[in-house]
Amino acid sequence: MTAPQPSFKARTDAALADRTLKLAIDRTTDTAERKRAGAVAAFPQFEAARARGRAIKDHVIANLDHYLEQFERNATASGAKVHWASDDAEARAIVTHICLDANAKLVTRAKSMLGEEIGLPHALADAGIERVETDLAEHIIQLACERPSHIVWPAMHRTREQVAELFKVGHHPPPAADDPATMVQSARRELRVKFMSADIGISGANFLVANTGATCTVTNEGNAELTTTPPRIHIVTAGIEKLVPSTAHAFALLRLLVRSATGGELTQYTTFHCGPRRDGDADGPHEMHIVLVDNGRTRMLADEFRDMLRCIRCGACMNHCVVYRQIGGHAYGGFYPGPMGSVLTPVLDGLAASRDLPHACTMNGRRAEVCPVEIPLPTLLRAWRRRGWRSGLENGLPRVAVGLWAQLARRPALYRLGSRIGVRALRLFGKGGWISSVPLAGGWTRHRDLPRPPGRTFMDQYRAKQGRKRGRP
Amino acid sequence: MTARNRILTAVRRGLGGTRRPPAAIAAQAAMLLDDPEFIRPALVATTLPEAFELKAAVLGTTVERVASMDQMSGSVRRYLAAHALPPSLALQQSRDLTGLDWSGIETHASIAPDEVAALGIAVRGIAESGSLVIRSGADKPILLSFLPLHHIVVLRADTLVAHLDDYAAIMQGEAQPRNAILITGPSGTTDIEGSYVRGAHGPGFLHVVMVGS
Incomplete structure (x- = not known):
């Protein structure tokens, strides 16, 4: 429609x-x-x-x-x-x-x-x-x-x-x-x-x-x-x-x-x-x-979206959604906007026509917290993302990028080296606690700020802490 | 196949397994309402009239308490005068109301689209939410509660129930009217920038005369 x-x-x-x-x-x-x-x-x-x-x-x-x-x-x-x-x-x-x-x-x-x-x-x-x-x-x-x-x-x-x-x-x-x-x-x-x-x-x-x-x-x-x-x-x-x-x-x-x-x-x-x-x-x-x-x-009743049939249409998920509050309801394009709409619109209009919607979510879990009937919205959005991936709807840059990341993730030493370089490089663009622009990523940072990462990766900090513990008598 | 059969077949296929007998379903449904005090708000006062009054006030409903029906028309006169309204009233044609002394006030059965004030009787009151229950019927036009700007409602204190579920239990055993409405405050809207404005389509003023206590 x-x-x-x-x-x-x-x-x-x-x-x-x-x-x-x-x-x-x-x-x-x-x-x-x-x-x-x-x-x-x-x-x-x-x-x-x-x-x-x-x-x-x-x-x-x-x-x-x-x-x-x-x-x-x-x-x-x-x-x-x-x-x-x-x-x-x-x-x-x-x-x-x-x-x-x-x-x-x-x-x-x-x-x-x-x-x-x-x-x-x-x-x-x-x-x-x-x-x-x-x-x-x-x-x-x-x-x-x-x-x-x-x-x-x-x-x-x-x-x-x-x-x-x-x-x-x-x-x-x-x-x-x-x-x-x-x-x-x-x-x-x-x-x-x-x-x-x-x-x-x-x-x-x-x-x-x-x-x-x-x-x-x-x-x-x-x-x-x-x-x-x-x-x-x-x-x-x-x-x-x-x-x-x-x-x-x-x-x-x-x-x-x-x-x-x-x-x-x-x-x-x-x-x-x-x-x-x-x-x-x-x-x-x-x-x-x-x-x-x-x-x-x-159809929803027969598959993984059955939980969505609990929805009583209160709108709390959109009132509490950081994305909805930036772009409003019309940008979603479906009859139902916001997080609940991002789950329902692919059901109504088909995933091919609405495959961006399940991605328009920070997965911060806020709307699952406020949902009065405990609909696991992040889980359902992830289910659409998975379907989109499997049916080949995700192409181009995202597919290449995730492919590269998967290669890297299978090589722990290389992955750690990469993240060490990454956090240090990212710090260079930060002012105070936030990074508001990164070269070549203007599309991402124009409307968002990124928290400035600490100078060392999680793994480095973890090792240092374990080392100190062991060093103690 | 008709749409009805298509839908029911799809539901059964989607759910899978054997269907449970109606008695088992009804038993489970009843269990879901067990321990009602754990899933509903407590009353805000110890007596039902007080709790009703406090809740009604939150949304701007005004309440006056009178001891008996004889004092009803006096209370309505005071209300009309206090709001500088003409002495005219669309009156629900219930003998409890038409039998009262309305001298000095012109009363009529018809309800004009721009009716200023109307008086009707609530079937019940609900203390939990400060709600009035009204129902359609031969002497109960629904429009009496919606067309006027000022809606005045008689509520007998002895018809008050504590909770929404108490009302549900009572109405379950009765014949269903075409329309039963819980009225909880004057009509309002927050559709323009979320700011609250009264009197959107229904009455901008809701006044309850509570009789007896």
């Missing part, structure tokens, strides 16, 4: 040169990181809850066939219609057919990353249906004709000043001032009319509750309920990994999800949708459709 675009290197170069982008990312990620740390500190049971959250997701995945059938049974009993889609094309076709059959002109949509993954925005446009994004951030990027750059804050890459420019053109009348509060009020006015006149509302799901057949969605703005209540038809699109056994299991995961995502304890609105309007209900849609989407998930 990814459109042809410049190379990963070209995208990152452009992102790194964009100082406004860095400013915008820092403004949101700094707050997110601080608030998450506070929320975790205030929840001493977090580590135990995290281990249990992981166990719940592992249990669901290990019994996924059972839970899918149970969910289908209960959702159908509630009056909802359950659809199954093997891939993005099938999912798009199902949703577009429902819209066209209902003769829908206007569709409101509450933010869903799965909707992006299956290419719903384009599919609706192609079918001639007006689509209105109702989450504030999605509204901003719809006005900017962009894709989300973060899974929780899709418009993170936009500064307040840039949002003001977009609203000035896109809102009628334009907002009276460009402070966030006035702009939010303007969006509230602008979108209210759309909510009330939509034919169909489309949402995603954070959880699918197997034993009730309900879908669960969390929002802070209240746009989900305004999207799903007034229209005649409500459509939910969800990945098959979103199942939980019961509402109580959903709550156990919600405690982790919200703290990890925004640093709150619970989102303002945690909403459970279970079927269409009941007889006599004061409001609500007359039809509810749930589209269960595979799109690569059963």
